Amino acid sequence: MRDFLTVFRYEFKTQMFKRAAIITMLVIMAIMVAVTSLPRIIALFDKGDADSPLDNGISQAGYVQAEGQAQALLDRILGERARPYPDRDALVQALEDREVEVGFLLGEDLSYEVLYQDRPMDDRRDSLFADALAQYRREQLLMEHGLSQQDYAAIENSGLTGHTTVLGQNSMNNYMISLLMMILVYFMVLMYGSSVSSIIAREKDSRTMEILITSTRPTQLIIGKVAAAGLAALVQFGAIVLVTVLGFQLNKSTYPPELLMMVSGSLTPAYILTYAFFSFFGFVLYLFLYAALGSTVSKMEDLASATGLVQFLFIAAYILSTLAAQMPGSALAVTSSILPFTSIMVMPLRSAMITIPLWELLLAGALMLLFVAFFAFLSIRIYRWGSLNYGNKTKLRRIVQEALRREHR
Amino acid sequence: MRLTVQNINKSFGDKQILHDVSFEVVSGRAMGFLGRNGAGKSTTIRCLMDVFRQDSGQFLLDGQPFRPWWMRIGYLPEERGMYQKNEVLEQLVYFAMLRGASRAEAARSANHWVDYFGLGEFKKKKLETLSKGNQQKIQIAQSFLNEPDILILDEPFSGLDPVNAQIFKDTIADFVRQGKLVIFSSHQMGYVEEVCDDVTLIHEGRIILHGELDRIKREEGRDKLFLALTDGREGQQADALRAAFPGLQVQAVKEGLVLDTRGAQLTGPLLHWLAEQQLPIRRFGLYEPSLTDIFITKVGEAA
Numbered sequence: 001m002r003d004f005l006t007v008f009r010y011e012f013k014t015q016m017f018k019r020a021a022i023i024t025m026l027v028i029m030a031i032m033v034a035v036t037s038l039p040r041i042i043a044l045f046d047k048g049d050a051d052s053p054l055d056n057g058i059s060q061a062g063y064v065q066a067e068g069q070a071q072a073l074l075d076r077i078l079g080e081r082a083r084p085y086p087d088r089d090a091l092v093q094a095l096e097d098r099e100v101e102v103g104f105l106l107g108e109d110l111s112y113e114v115l116y117q118d119r120p121m122d123d124r125r126d127s128l129f130a131d132a133l134a135q136y137r138r139e140q141l142l143m144e145h146g147l148s149q150q151d152y153a154a155i156e157n158s159g160l161t162g163h164t165t166v167l168g169q170n171s172m173n174n175y176m177i178s179l180l181m182m183i184l185v186y187f188m189v190l191m192y193g194s195s196v197s198s199i200i201a202r203e204k205d206s207r208t209m210e211i212l213i214t215s216t217r218p219t220q221l222i223i224g225k226v227a228a229a230g231l232a233a234l235v236q237f238g239a240i241v242l243v244t245v246l247g248f249q250l251n252k253s254t255y256p257p258e259l260l261m262m263v264s265g266s267l268t269p270a271y272i273l274t275y276a277f278f279s280f281f282g283f284v285l286y287l288f289l290y291a292a293l294g295s296t297v298s299k300m301e302d303l304a305s306a307t308g309l310v311q312f313l314f315i316a317a318y319i320l321s322t323l324a325a326q327m328p329g330s331a332l333a334v335t336s337s338i339l340p341f342t343s344i345m346v347m348p349l350r351s352a353m354i355t356i357p358l359w360e361l362l363l364a365g366a367l368m369l370l371f372v373a374f375f376a377f378l379s380i381r382i383y384r385w386g387s388l389n390y391g392n393k394t395k396l397r398r399i400v401q402e403a404l405r406r407e408h409r
Numbered sequence: 410m411r412l413t414v415q416n417i418n419k420s421f422g423d424k425q426i427l428h429d430v431s432f433e434v435v436s437g438r439a440m441g442f443l444g445r446n447g448a449g450k451s452t453t454i455r456c457l458m459d460v461f462r463q464d465s466g467q468f469l470l471d472g473q474p475f476r477p478w479w480m481r482i483g484y485l486p487e488e489r490g491m492y493q494k495n496e497v498l499e500q501l502v503y504f505a506m507l508r509g510a511s512r513a514e515a516a517r518s519a520n521h522w523v524d525y526f527g528l529g530e531f532k533k534k535k536l537e538t539l540s541k542g543n544q545q546k547i548q549i550a551q552s553f554l555n556e557p558d559i560l561i562l563d564e565p566f567s568g569l570d571p572v573n574a575q576i577f578k579d580t581i582a583d584f585v586r587q588g589k590l591v592i593f594s595s596h597q598m599g600y601v602e603e604v605c606d607d608v609t610l611i612h613e614g615r616i617i618l619h620g621e622l623d624r625i626k627r628e629e630g631r632d633k634l635f636l637a638l639t640d641g642r643e644g645q646q647a648d649a650l651r652a653a654f655p656g657l658q659v660q661a662v663k664e665g666l667v668l669d670t671r672g673a674q675l676t677g678p679l680l681h682w683l684a685e686q687q688l689p690i691r692r693f694g695l696y697e698p699s700l701t702d703i704f705i706t707k708v709g710e711a712a
Contacts, residue, residue, distance in 0.1 A: 006506045014495070207490025211551065214458045214477060214484050215507040388461060 003216040007224025015232035029243045036247025039254040062100035070106045077132040178352035185279045189286045192233040197294030201303045209387045218384045226287045275348040281368045282344020292379035295386030321345035328353035338364045340371040410436040417466035432609045432619045439585045441601035442594040444611040450594040451487045483557035489548045498532040505554040522550040562593035598700040612711045633696035637665030639689040
């Protein structure tokens with residue numbers, strides 16, 4: 001226990017004061033502050049003069065002059081700032097010369113053409129024009145049938161009242177938040193898993209390992225290293241989460257109500273408990289895997305290929321979780337939420353989407369604990385095996401067989 | 410303390426590396442563990458340190474099974490290595506604590522040894538910023554942390570310049586005087602001869618010589634005489650000696666001739682013959698072989 005604490009303190013200090021880790025953490029924290037303050041920042045620059053087809057017309061628009069009703073409509077929809085052109089060719093020329101961004105032609109029969117030189121991805125000016133024309137047409141028809149706008153509203157809203165009650169999980173609200181929480185785990189595993197494997201590979205590469213394993217037991221070394229990386233991850237990511245929560249609380253008043261409802265609806269105690277359990281133990285499981293694989297290489301440059309398998313496994317877990325979000329009750333989603341290598345991602349996401357049967361949670365939890373214990377044991381054995389093996393590349397199956405032999409106790 | 414290495418066998422795959430390796434080391438006497446490259450020195454030491462598990466045999470300390478992690482041991486592995494990107498003092502304190510020292514003891518010991526080797530100014534530097542020689546000294550310093558009762562040093566002199574080698578020899582001598590148990594492997598015979606009281610010679614995984622160095626030298630020099638001439642022409646007299654003394658074995662060595670009488674009482678007749686020949690004698694007396702001579706002879710016999 002004493003040696004474990006010595007290893008733990010030394011590795012924790014090394015992890016926490018790594019310059020790259022501190023810079024990354026500060027950058028992410030700054031980004032989270034900016035993201036949570038975004039509505040407030042937008043509000044600061046928003047002068048309230050957003051273009052609306054009926055209030056201020058359509059921005060940067062040009063049109064071909066028409067007569068009578070069509071011209072009146074063009075004036076009403078496009079506003080005073082729209083530029084008139086005598087014919088289509090003049091309008092096209094104006095678009096090519098970048099005098100205007102969008103051009104409109106409107107016939108007497110209300111048929112229309114919208115012209116762009118280059119259309120931006122999120123441009124909606126053509127549909128705004130179409131909506132305004134449709135509204136005008138509706139008003140005309142209502143008048144022809146002797147109906148008022150109020151009559152129309154009464155027809156549209158048939159007077160029925162009711163609301164939807166979700167007894168279990170509301171996937172619509174929960175998806176975004178649980179996806180964000182999952183991405184947090186994704187980065188934690190990849191960042192700190194790589195860190196643990198590179199610490200061990202570097203010890204081997206620099207031949208420090210022999211001094212270490214003759215000074216204390218491999219069990220203390222591996223568990224100390226994994227615990228230090230785990231706590232460093234929790235502290236650093238905890239700080240990021242804390243900054244995000246603070247940013248959220250400070251800027252809460254500027255958020256749209258839908259977003260507030262989404263957050264308050266998602267973070268139920270049951271979800272937080274499921275997320276905390278599977279993310280934490282899954283994270284520890286992957287740290288042991290990374291530690292074991294770090295022990296199998298003799299040189300730092302071989303580390304990327306050695307850890308490729310576990311990276312692949314983890315990315316597969318991520319992909320399965322996104323599939324499980326679409327079909328949380330499917331056989332694939334159920335299976336992958338029970339198997340420990342994938343349950344780290346899939347189980348929390350599924351639990352945000354649907355109510356998970358208790359037996360599934362218990363089975364997945366028990367399997368997770370069992371796998372953590374087994375892979376901790378295996379990684380200690382592989383670390384011991386790795387300390388004696390330099391140079392020759394050995395297949396993973398052979399490594400496991402060798403590591404489990406009596407002499408690597 | 411008496412450390413007994415008893416019938417150690419070790420194989421890697423189908424190849425047996427150690428064959429019934431046995432010897433003893435006692436505290437207060439430095440033991441040089443000698444052998445050619447690949448003879449099995451490091452494998453024996455790694456088995457002793459529990460880096461490898463031997464296939465059979467045992468290590469005993471005063472008759473009880475030896476457990477390296479229960480003892481205060483200073484170990485310098487053949488493959489040197491420490492954290493390149495960490496500060497010198499910080500990692501020495503860490504290693505000392507892993508070997509059972511409290512933080513205060515570890516800091517005191519680490520500071521002492523860094524200062525002892527004249528590297529006080531590098532305490533807060535990363536190891537990678539030090540010269541190769543200074544890195545070597547830091548690695549040696551780590552083996553002395555916590556005032557160990559047992560020192561196990563695998564090829565400690567490799568890479569050391571003569572000045573640092575002398576500092577290191579003095580340190581080992583100090584430990585021996587304090588009654589510590591010291592084992593060091595080497596194939597640099599000069600250092601072993603200067604520092605060690607006992608030697609063990611391993612060849613192809615088998616112990617071929619073990620015992621007190623002075624006694625071995627006496628035994629290896631028994632019935633042998635040494636002749637050196639001032640004109641350096643000993644070689645020209647070899648055939649004349651063989652002709653005059655048919656039972657005498659004459660062997661040319663670096664600075665003269667070794668005359669093996671094979672138990673015959675030839676000292677008087679030889680002196681008489683030398684006087685008759687009026688040869689310019691520089692030295693004539695009992696032959697004491699160097700450790701290098703013994704090593705070459707024994708390895709040659711075992712091959």
